[in-house]
Amino acid sequence: MLNVLLENEFGRIELYELADGLQAFQFFHQKGQGSISLYGGQVLSWQPEGQQPVFWLSDTSHYSTGKAIRAGVPLCWPWFGGEVKLPNGALSKVSNHGFARQSEWKVDDIEISASTVEVTLSLTGKDCSPYWPAAFELKQTLIFNESFQQTLIMTNLSEQTVEYTGALHSYFCVGNPQKTDIPMLNDVLYDDKINGCNDQKSTLKHCMGPIDRIYHNNDNMFIVDHEWQRKIEVISQGCQDWVLWNPGKGAEDMLDVHAQGEHEFVCLEAANTNWQQITSQSSVSIGQTIKLHAL
Template identity: 45%
Template sequence: MSSDIIQNNAFGKVTTSVFSDQNSLTTTEGLLIEHQYCQASLSLYGGHVLTWQPKDQQPVFWLSNDTLFGNAKGIRGGIPVCLPWFGDFENDLFKHNKSVDFTDVNKTLVANHGFARTSLWQVENIEITEKSVTIILIKQGENQTPAWDIAYELKQELVFGESFSQKLFIENKSAKDVEYTGALHSYFAVGNPKNTHINQLSDVEYFDKLTGTYNNISILNNCEGPIDRVYESNRVIDIIDKDWNRIIEVSSSDCHQWVLWNPGHETAQNMVDIHAGGENEYVCLEAANTKPISIPAGSKVSFAQKVVIRSL
């Protein structure tokens, strides 16, 4: 795909682009956003926000130098869309679905974090205004996997400017009810996780996925890995980055949990799509619904996040 200007006015422009991994083995088509208040990029593979950098700021989203684009794998960094299930399929929502025998189901159809992050999305609309660039992405399907055998439509509303917002709409176009779990799996770029703090999670009950324990309340000293926790909270979060002297304020709508994750050095060393030392460059804070949410037949639900940068 050649680089073509899709829209262009006095406030900014959106152009097509092709992104490739460092060895040029995998590629994805996407968009580059240039606006008077920010720069950003997104991949149509996964409907995936790759980068967003407001004017005079450090990048807000981290992207691994060793990530792959396509190849039935999720992109490492940016904002993977985890849907219609969050986490390990076999230990999540659909293990309770007794109406389907998943023993012989192709594992690519029940991969971790669902199929949205490894599917091709389409651009429905682009609007450039004085304040921001709004991009609407859409994906439709039917009977894509035995785990979610309905007709559906997914839509993302992405707004890039001095702030960033992302809203995900899920429409059940079938005649039967369905459930989902999901998350906006944001990789936030920081100076160093050990010098990064989130005070709002220090007095919140959580499930520790590393130890399998529930209902712990403890002071969160920093965000250094290994850490993998599901917090029962939807309060507004301040990611305090002392190295870069900034606060990343993250708020969510219609989400019930925050997921905090960093693999730590030992685990990251065994992850081929995290470059050396990459685990020291980000913190994942995910606006999530980790418990089943019902979508009645013929209806639509949504969840969202907003990110604002403030000086420390």
């Protein structure tokens, strides 16, 4: 059942249930449409007016507490990958990508203007994980118009310095990863998570997997989609790395990737994969801006 949260002459926002009591809302605006899940504080979709969808959403994604949603822009925080740093400096194996993407976020504000839909979400907690017990507040601002802007502000409310890794795990819709390239990643040093080799350098001919790489570079990127004749510009803020991922045939073992789904997306993630400090009672932020250009 739909519940209209906000409506004016420029657009409307509707609250709906994803499944199992998990809520999301969708917006319809003269500049485009999209959807956001409160579970995970996660952008699920965005399609500017007159354009193909920008973010990919799996038809078989899980919508249940304790499961990550395979769609849009999952938030990997307060750790990326499957390791955390313990107080003694040792690393410990944990479940992938932290707890923010499996937490219930709160809506702080929604605004609809002639040009923009702006949403502010927050997540506050303490002792959310034995591996990361610090008190914290996350504030996420999402701005949709012809472009998309996402900012995640992280505040350390504890009395000690904490460390985090994280990523904006964007699933970008493309016409065909085999006909998609990212020229600015050519000749950039990367760590290959598949073969375990670090500080590699090669020409990226296409984005069809299996690919799982961490590129040590924070330049602006262009995803060149030759099938759909467009470029997706991705500008990161406060991030040191780019993560490139497509599972290729490995998607056959992923129940939350629909059949042939790996042929529809490429993940390019603005990330900090090395540990970053947040001193007591202070804030840091990461973000990204996404723009579309015709080829």
